[in-house]
Amino acid sequence: MTTRVPAMFVLIVGAGRVGSSVARSALAAGHEVSILDEDPLSHERLEVGLEGSWEDNGGRFTVGTGIEMEALTAAGIDQADVFIASTDGDNTNLTIAQIARKRYGVEHVIVRVLDPARSDWYAEKHGLNTVCPTKHAIQQFEQALVTAAG
Amino acid sequence: MYVVVTGGGKVGLNLARELIGNGHEVTLIEGWRPRYLRIEQELEHAVQYGDATELWVLERAGVQRADLVVAVTGDDEDNMLICQVAKEKYMCARIIARVNNPRNVQHFKLLGVQPAVSATDLILNLIEHDIPGHGLVHLLDLPDEQLEIIEVEVTEDAPAAGLRVADMELPEGSLVISVLCPGKPGFVPTADTVVNPGDEVLLVLDPGLEEQITMQFNPNGVRTGG
Numbered sequence A: 001m002t003t004r005v006p007a008m009f010v011l012i013v014g015a016g017r018v019g020s021s022v023a024r025s026a027l028a029a030g031h032e033v034s035i036l037d038e039d040p041l042s043h044e045r046l047e048v049g050l051e052g053s054w055e056d057n058g059g060r061f062t063v064g065t066g067i068e069m070e071a072l073t074a075a076g077i078d079q080a081d082v083f084i085a086s087t088d089g090d091n092t093n094l095t096i097a098q099i100a101r102k103r104y105g106v107e108h109v110i111v112r113v114l115d116p117a118r119s120d121w122y123a124e125k126h127g128l129n130t131v132c133p134t135k136h137a138i139q140q141f142e143q144a145l146v147t148a149a150g
Numbered sequence B: 001m002y003v004v005v006t007g008g009g010k011v012g013l014n015l016a017r018e019l020i021g022n023g024h025e026v027t028l029i030e031g032w033r034p035r036y037l038r039i040e041q042e043l044e045h046a047v048q049y050g051d052a053t054e055l056w057v058l059e060r061a062g063v064q065r066a067d068l069v070v071a072v073t074g075d076d077e078d079n080m081l082i083c084q085v086a087k088e089k090y091m092c093a094r095i096i097a098r099v100n101n102p103r104n105v106q107h108f109k110l111l112g113v114q115p116a117v118s119a120t121d122l123i124l125n126l127i128e129h130d131i132p133g134h135g136l137v138h139l140l141d142l143p144d145e146q147l148e149i150i151e152v153e154v155t156e157d158a159p160a161a162g163l164r165v166a167d168m169e170l171p172e173g174s175l176v177i178s179v180l181c182p183g184k185p186g187f188v189p190t191a192d193t194v195v196n197p198g199d200e201v202l203l204v205l206d207p208g209l210e211e212q213i214t215m216q217f218n219p220n221g222v223r224t225g226g
Helices: A017-028 A042-046 A069-074 A090-102 A116-126 A133-148 B010-021 B033-046 B055-060 B076-088 B102-110 B119-130 B210-217
Strands: A009-013 A032-037 A060-063 A082-085 A108-112 A129-131 B002-006 B025-030 B047-049 B068-071 B094-099 B116-118 B136-142 B147-153 B174-180 B200-205
Touching: A009 A017, A009 A090, A017 A032, A017 A042, A032 A042, A042 A060, A060 A069, A069 A090, A082 A090, A090 A108, A090 A116, A090 B076, A090 B102, A116 A129, A116 A133, A116 B055, A116 B076, B002 B010, B002 B076, B010 B025, B010 B033, B025 B033, B033 B047, B055 B076, B068 B076, B076 B094, B076 B102, B094 B102, B094 B119, B102 B116, B102 B119, B116 B119, B119 B136, B136 B210, B147 B210, B200 B210
Parallel strands: A009 A032, A009 A082, A032 A060, A082 A108, A108 A129, B002 B025, B002 B068, B025 B047, B068 B094, B094 B116
Antiparallel strands: B136 B147, B147 B200, B174 B200
16 A cells, blocks of 8 residues: 655635535545534535545544634644634634634635625735635626626 | 623623613624524624634624623634634723633733632632631732732731831832721821731732732731732
């Protein structure tokens, strides 16, 4: 067996539809992936479409919330190169993203923010890499409307 | 003073009532519709409906001209972010945040949200304060100023017992600011004030001097608080 040096350690908090998909593709791309989610059921969602368990595929899973330091430590935040905050709550995501950046010095912090106004402000003011699904949805709706109008 | 209060629970509603009663202008923001409707019957135009973590809701409430924003919802993340944008985006002069879970106090500090008030910690401090012979009690921490005010009960075997304040071997960065003798009002001591066993002494300290102070006034005291 050859030892593969992982390209990056990716810590994802919140493995819903978005987080779990990103987790699987990051794992497939050869990264070390650790998931932190308060709901043990998310573990099952991670394994959808996988052969074998999440752990057998090399993934890590910790039950807990991103605002608990013990949970972040257990999930390996000290080694994290990339931190992804993708829970279903903007306020949780923005808080834990700042904790990852300011307390743990994680280099790349990517945070899901549904509210476009705060997505822009936190990107500009705090240098967070914000991803705003709402903005993408608005663009696609507008584009579809233009297409429909011919 | 114009005060924006977010969260219309027990804390927020009573705060709004008291502030209005004291002649201040108040806008209370409540995001749960049934509760908002109930409060609106009493406070009328002084309450607004909406999620106070949304910028437009804060702006609609006039956060730009607020002298003070008080975030007292039941959610610590909400309280942190409301205060953070009030301070950094709207340049609000003063913010006060409620901490629901005392373990989150450190996160409020990290995000620059100060003061952050934890009812649990306040009650805990009072409990420690009420237990006699308990050594040193933190009365007030001023993290920005790097100072703290502590209280310590003077025991019989204390090196400082029976000494004038001027003769005490106190570490640099500490100052006795008040002496409380049982049954008498507290007073501000002079260099000649003699401190006796059973007195309680208030000191202002640089952080980190607690051990040395305990050694001087209450050598067997169990260190608590802080």
